[in-house]
Amino acid sequence: MIFLFLIGVNIDLSLVTRSGKKAWAIGIFSFFVPLTMSNLIALLLRKLVITPDQILYKSIFALSFIFSTGSFHTTAIHLADLKLLNSEMGRIAISASMVGGAFSLLWVTAKLTEKQSSLALKKDRSFTWMGISFLVMVIIILCVLRPIMFWMIRKTPEGKPIKESYIFSVFLMILGCALFSEVIGEHYMIGPIILGMAVPDGPPLGSALTEKLDAIVSAVFLPVYFLFSGAQFNIFLIDTRSFVIVQIVALFASLGKVAGTMLPSIYWKMPVTDVLSLGLLMSAQGITQLIYLQTALYLHVRINTTFF
Numbered sequence: 001m002i003f004l005f006l007i008g009v010n011i012d013l014s015l016v017t018r019s020g021k022k023a024w025a026i027g028i029f030s031f032f033v034p035l036t037m038s039n040l041i042a043l044l045l046r047k048l049v050i051t052p053d054q055i056l057y058k059s060i061f062a063l064s065f066i067f068s069t070g071s072f073h074t075t076a077i078h079l080a081d082l083k084l085l086n087s088e089m090g091r092i093a094i095s096a097s098m099v100g101g102a103f104s105l106l107w108v109t110a111k112l113t114e115k116q117s118s119l120a121l122k123k124d125r126s127f128t129w130m131g132i133s134f135l136v137m138v139i140i141i142l143c144v145l146r147p148i149m150f151w152m153i154r155k156t157p158e159g160k161p162i163k164e165s166y167i168f169s170v171f172l173m174i175l176g177c178a179l180f181s182e183v184i185g186e187h188y189m190i191g192p193i194i195l196g197m198a199v200p201d202g203p204p205l206g207s208a209l210t211e212k213l214d215a216i217v218s219a220v221f222l223p224v225y226f227l228f229s230g231a232q233f234n235i236f237l238i239d240t241r242s243f244v245i246v247q248i249v250a251l252f253a254s255l256g257k258v259a260g261t262m263l264p265s266i267y268w269k270m271p272v273t274d275v276l277s278l279g280l281l282m283s284a285q286g287i288t289q290l291i292y293l294q295t296a297l298y299l300h301v302r303i304n305t306t307f308f
Contacts, residue, residue, distance in 0.1 A: 003217050004189050004291070005174050007073045008196020009206055011098060023092055025264035027099025030282045031070055033260030038064035038253040045245055056242055059296075062111075063246060066292045067253035067285075069108070070100030074286030089274050093281050096261070100282070105193065108292060109134075112187045112299070133184035137177070138194060145173055146198045153205055162204040167212055170205070187295055222287070229290065257283040 042064040050057050075097035076085070084090040152166040177191030199206050258279035265275040 001178055001188060001192050002174065002213055003222060003287070005192040005196040006210060006213060006217060007288075008193045009199045009209055010076070011072055011101075011197055020095075022264065022268050023095035024099055025267075026092065026096035026261055026278070026282070027070070028103070029260035029264050030096060030257050031068065031100045031103045031260070033263070034068040034253045034256030034283075035065060037256035037259075038068050038249050041252045042249050045248065049245060054242070056245060060245070060249065062296050063293075064249050064253060065107070065111075066289055066296065067250045068256065069104035069289060069292060070097055070257075070282065071104075071284075071286050071288035072097045072101040073288055074284050075281055077286070078281055078284055089278055093278055096278075097282060101288075109186075109190055112190070112295065130185045134186060134190075137180055137184065137186075137191060140180075141177065141191075141195050141198050145177075145195065146200075149198075149200055149205055153200060156204050160204070162208045166205070167208060170199070170209060171213075187299075189291065189295070229294065254283045 039061060042060045046057060046060055050060065056063075072094070075093055079085045079090045079093060085094070149170065152162065152169070156162045156166075173195060174192050177195045178188040179191075181191035182188050199209065258276075261279040261282040262275050265278060270278075
């Protein structure tokens with residue numbers, strides 16, 4: 001939850017709005033091209049290979065969508081490791097991954113809302129009320145919590161570190177947004193991400209939150225999360241037939257993401273080496289997709305038709 005909040009803190013929404021047509025085109029194509037390709041191959045496999053009695057019959061489209069999602073965090077980590085963050089390709093990749101990640105997040109939010117509403121005890125108009133409650137949460141974050149954070153910044157003398165009590169208050173906001181998300185029927189991760197994007201950029205608050213929370217998240221929480229995820233995994237339950245089918249869908253999603261990144265890049269006459277490198281960077285998967293997969297597994301997400 002804190003990890004997703006930090007992703008939101010590190011997303012500079014102004015960068016997305018300032019991104020040129022090239023970044024927007026790459027971001028949009030890198031999401032919809034793999035989604036289209038993976039859905040088509042999933043539909044073909046379901047008609048020819050997958051039988052209705054298999055679990056994959058209904059879950060194959062959910063998998064194809066998750067494999068097609070983008071992740072700003074994963075792209076940023078790879079760029080940092082390769083020391084390309086400040087390069088021209090790095091700036092394009094960051095902007096494009098923010099656009100693609102935003103589409104992915106909106107789609108995930110919509111599907112999770114739909115699934116949670118189907119699990120509600122009273123199903124009549126539950127989806128509508130969940131949507132209204134979600135808008136109320138966004139309004140509270142933007143009109144109440146964000147101004148409080150600006151007040152914290154104004155109360156902090158220039159050049160001085162922000163008070164620990166303010167950091168603790170923001171941490172309570174994270175927990176409160178997660179709880180509110182669960183109460184209204186959304187997934188707990190939705191509130192912290194939106195709150196993270198509402199945090200004012202840079203010092204003293206944004207950078208202080210990253211500095212305070214990133215160390216314990218990276219050194220303690222994430223390793224424990226990976227350990228917990230690995231402990232739940234039983235390799236002996238893998239069915240060879242299902243494994244091959246899932247790998248085919250994943251392969252087409254990756255190829256679609258590379259193709260979706262390369263098409264607009266070639267149109268803007270970027271060097272072939274840069275185009276291919278950018279496509280491979282944008283196709284990288286990471287912890288964000290693992291969280292999506294675990295959420296879908298937890299909610300027993302089953303989809304009978306494609307996402308279109």
